[in-house]
Amino acid sequence: MEAGLAICCLCGSNMPHNPSGMCLNCLKSRVDITQEIQKECTVHFCRNCGRYLRPPWMHIELESQDMLQLCLKKIKGLNKVKLIDANFLYTEPHSRRLRLKLAVQKEVHRDTTLEQTFLVEFIVQNLQCDDCQRSFTPHTWIAKVQARQRVTHQRTFYYLEQLLLKHGLNNKVTAVKQIDKGLDFEFFNKSHAGRFIDFLHSYIPIQVKQSKFLVSHDASNNTYKYKYTYLAEIAQICKDDLLVLPKEHNAGGVGPLVLCYKVTNIIHVINPYTMRRMDIPNEKFWKHPFTAFASSSQLSEFIVLDIEEERNYGKNTESMEVETTSNSNISFNKYINRKFKQIEVEVARADRVGVPGNSFHVKTHLGHILRVGDSVLGYDLQAMVSNSAEQDSLPRDFPDVLLVKKIYPDLNKPNRKRLFKLNRMNIEAEKEPNHEEYEEFLNEVEADPEIRANIVLYKNEAANPEEAKIDDDTFPTVQLEELISHLTIHDKAEENEEEDEDED
Numbered sequence: 001m002e003a004g005l006a007i008c009c010l011c012g013s014n015m016p017h018n019p020s021g022m023c024l025n026c027l028k029s030r031v032d033i034t035q036e037i038q039k040e041c042t043v044h045f046c047r048n049c050g051r052y053l054r055p056p057w058m059h060i061e062l063e064s065q066d067m068l069q070l071c072l073k074k075i076k077g078l079n080k081v082k083l084i085d086a087n088f089l090y091t092e093p094h095s096r097r098l099r100l101k102l103a104v105q106k107e108v109h110r111d112t113t114l115e116q117t118f119l120v121e122f123i124v125q126n127l128q129c130d131d132c133q134r135s136f137t138p139h140t141w142i143a144k145v146q147a148r149q150r151v152t153h154q155r156t157f158y159y160l161e162q163l164l165l166k167h168g169l170n171n172k173v174t175a176v177k178q179i180d181k182g183l184d185f186e187f188f189n190k191s192h193a194g195r196f197i198d199f200l201h202s203y204i205p206i207q208v209k210q211s212k213f214l215v216s217h218d219a220s221n222n223t224y225k226y227k228y229t230y231l232a233e234i235a236q237i238c239k240d241d242l243l244v245l246p247k248e249h250n251a252g253g254v255g256p257l258v259l260c261y262k263v264t265n266i267i268h269v270i271n272p273y274t275m276r277r278m279d280i281p282n283e284k285f286w287k288h289p290f291t292a293f294a295s296s297s298q299l300s301e302f303i304v305l306d307i308e309e310e311r312n313y314g315k316n317t318e319s320m321e322v323e324t325t326s327n328s329n330i331s332f333n334k335y336i337n338r339k340f341k342q343i344e345v346e347v348a349r350a351d352r353v354g355v356p357g358n359s360f361h362v363k364t365h366l367g368h369i370l371r372v373g374d375s376v377l378g379y380d381l382q383a384m385v386s387n388s389a390e391q392d393s394l395p396r397d398f399p400d401v402l403l404v405k406k407i408y409p410d411l412n413k414p415n416r417k418r419l420f421k422l423n424r425m426n427i428e429a430e431k432e433p434n435h436e437e438y439e440e441f442l443n444e445v446e447a448d449p450e451i452r453a454n455i456v457l458y459k460n461e462a463a464n465p466e467e468a469k470i471d472d473d474t475f476p477t478v479q480l481e482e483l484i485s486h487l488t489i490h491d492k493a494e495e496n497e498e499e500d501e502d503e504d
Contacts, residue, residue, distance in 0.1 A: 005017065020108065043070065044126075099119055142187060144228070145232055148233050149234035160204065178430060190228055245258060253274075254277070259271075273363050307345050307367075344363050349380065380401055408447065458483065
């Protein structure tokens with residue numbers, strides 16, 4: 001017998017010496033390192049929403065890495081061995097079975113390690129998730145966000161809808177209901193509603209009020225179930241509104257008569273006559289809230305008769321800070337040389353062209369896009385009827401006309417198809433949708449690159465680029481690079497969801 005060899009205590013064959021005294025074949029037949037590992041497991045699947053219980057309930061693709069992690073966590077006793085390899089074996093999708101091939105190692109005697117390969121079978125059982133259970137009962141929501149804006153149009157909510165779709169927050173909303181002056185968003189989870197409120201704070205000026213009411217109470221274990229309601233009131237200031245700033249907001253001689261040119265979580269205003277602009281933060285606005293002096297529904301059409309003088313402030317841009325009466329600093333720029341350019345123009349109301357005494361000489365911030373003969377929307381302050389309190393707050397020499405935005409006639413051509421289309425949410429409406437108002441929103445999206453940058457535009461395959469073209473060199477044309485090729489609508493849940501979500 002060669003040196004270093006021993007005889008197996010079971011079969012008597014020669015073998016290299018090891019502490020067990022058994023050859024490899026006898027060791028495999030006598031020792032099973034997988035005997036304490038579960039060979040049959042169960043995976044729960046919800047047929048209504050197509051999610052698996054991890055927990056929490058999640059959308060998981062078959063034979064994916066996430067599915068592999070889910071299955072490995074289900075196997076009891078796997079922590080007693082060292083996992084070497086794991087992969088799925090093919091099974092028919094309708095068989096409700098998943099088969100996993102595992103390779104494990106374990107030290108059975110001193111300096112002796114045994115490796116084995118075995119199969120684990122998973123049975124996919126149907127189990128209704130908590131969210132689907134609640135959807136079939138009167139308690140279809142735990143938290144509700146009531147977004148309200150007391151204005152005469154829905155353009156803010158059309159924009160909000162596109163923001164939600166872009167950032168995927170619509171996946172957490174169980175239902176959206178349209179009512180007068182706003183939308184109701186329902187959630188199965190209070191934490192989802194809280195994150196939704198945080199999202200609104202980052203994009204629009206709102207103030208939130210919270211309330212709750214008792215649904216049930218179990219006296220035996222002293223537990224309570226509540227429903228939570230959040231009232232998210234949106235500022236009644238919209239783009240293109242004419243504002244008369246109260247003294248609490250009128251800082252540094254910017255106002256009081258200003259135009260709102262953009263609304264984010266900050267209200268951006270400009271005085272077209274001084275070209276000074278100011279930003280009103282959300283917190284400061286709600287300390288002293290106010291409404292618009294006039295809204296876009298009161299705009300009148302004017303014709304540009306002559307451009308008398310141009311002023312170029314490109315080399316004289318100033319920025320400064322003004323200390324207000326509330327001891328807070330508001331930064332504003334005296335002149336804006338990129339987006340706005342001040343000029344003096346002669347305009348006349350479109351319905352009174354040629355009438356003596358109907359022309360007006362005004363200053364406007366739209367000098368970068370206006371040409372002689374253009375149509376433009378503006379406020380006819382002479383003809384407007386307002387309450388005495390607002391009239392008293394106006395300067396004595398307030399202008400007769402304040403121009404707001406240029407009209408592009410090609411936008412409303414009959415049978416014109418835009419180069420883009422938008423995705424929509426499933427919204428339960430109490431009344432028929434206002435198609436004209438939605439068309440106005442689409443025109444605003446097409447004419448404003450800043451809005452387009454915040455939403456997702458999908459390519460309209462049925463549109464003809466030549467027919468959709470706007471015949472005006474000042475129009476910010478939608479570029480093909482801004483469009484996504486295909487519109488695919490599907491509900492995909494957020495996979496990185498916290499396991500310890502607040503279920504209050």
